[in-house]
Amino acid sequence: MSLASGPGPGWLLFSFGMGLVSGSCPNNCLCQAQEVTCTGKQLTEFPTDIPLDTRRLFLNDNRITSLPAMHLGLLSDLVYLDCQNNQIQEVMDYTFVGVFRLIYLDLSSNNLTYISPLSFSVLTNLVQLNMANNPQLAYLHKYTFANTTSLRHLDLRNNGLETLDHNAFRHLLALEKLYLSGNPWNCNCSFLDFAIYLLVSYLDPSADELNATCVDPLQLKGWPITRVGNPLRYMCISHLNMKDYIFLLLIGFCIFAAGTVAAWITGMCAVLYQNARRRSSQDDGDDEAGQRVAINKGIFQTKVNSNPQFPQLI
Structure with missing residues (x-):
């Protein structure tokens, strides 16, 4: 085929494929060298025209x-995603x-407010995860980080x-660093297992360590959660409070x-x-006595009848 005859269908398909990979840079964003920066562009939705070969994506401050x-699943080469300060x-x-x-x-x-237990289920290569400053986030399922086995830095500061x-x-x-300060930690007996984990995990100490403190109960308020394991063990295992004594007294009563x-x-x-x-x-005795009297009377009557010389009483 000569050049004069124009590009063939193979070339058109190749060009179309390259266009999909390259993508058209989102409006008001900066795209260069597999990096897309859309910082502070007042975006209300996830941009759909991101180049598919993007490796670093900045969507912060929108x-x-x-x-x-x-849409996110099309970015199979993505290694860095910044969604800080959105809604x-x-x-x-x-x-x-x-x-x-x-x-x-x-x-x-x-x-x-909610992180599904399977949200991070495929992120086995994730090294750093930042979920700080979400004050309405009050619960994390025990399987939330089940598959993020490469995680080294986890930031959970200033949540609920x-x-x-x-x-x-x-x-x-x-895991090397775990940031937990700024949360309203309730250091009751249900917190004991996690407190023991913090004691034996040998996580790298940081400036955040002393700022992660208990809010409840009152006797442990202000205690660093990394040091509350032994007091909690005493309170919950070897020590009985007044309610426990009252409960035991009621059980005994x-x-x-x-x-x-x-x-x-x-x-x-x-x-x-x-x-x-x-x-x-007594009833059986009375019956037996009556029977004896009747028998004796019968024997006596028989003897009287059999002996004509026996004096008759009547």
């Missing part, structure tokens, strides 16, 4: 409310299913967390009362049984 898995409220199942190469993820300073399940960190063997009632009922049943047995014995 008003984006959600991360659509369909994202939820991260649903498999949101990041297509960006399994992701190493850095920043979801800080959003309006997060009151407790965490220690099993949530069971698979994070590479109930056992005593139940035993007393059972003994009284048993005694009454025994007395009634003995009375019934005695009455039955």
Whole structure:
């Protein structure tokens, strides 16, 4: 085929494919060398025209409310995603299913209220995760970080967390830094397992360590959560408070009362049984005596009848 005849269908398909990969840079964003920067562009939705070969994506300081898995999943080469300071409220199942190469993820300073247990299920290469400054985020499921086995830095500062399940960190063997300050930690007995985890995990100490403190109960308010394990162990395992003593006293009283009632009922049943047995014995004795009298009378009458010389009384 000569050049004069124009490009063939193969060339057109190749050009179309390259156009999809290259993409057209989103409006008001800067695209260069596999990096897209859309910082502070007042975006309300996730941009759909991002080049598919993008490796670093900056969406911080916008008003984006959600991360659509369909569009995000097209960016299979993405390793760095910054969504800081947006209005994202939820991260649903498999949101990041297509960006399994992701190493850095920043979801800080959003309006997060819910993180699905399977949100990060495919992010096995994730090294740094920032979810700080989401004051409405009060709960994390124990399987939230189950597959993020490469995670080294986890930032959970200034959220609404009151407790965490220690099993949530069971698979994070590479974890080096864990930031927990600014949360209203409730250091009750259900917090004990996580407090023990903090004691034995040998995480790298940081300036954040002493700022992560208990808010409740009152006797532990202000205690660093990294040092509350032993006091909690004493309070919850080896020490009984006034409520515990009252509870044990009530149990003892109930056992005593139940035993007393059972003994009284048993005694009454025994007395009634003995009375019934005695009455039955008396009735049997009367019947036996009557039978003896009748027999003796019959024998006597027989002797009288058989002996004509026996004096007749009548």
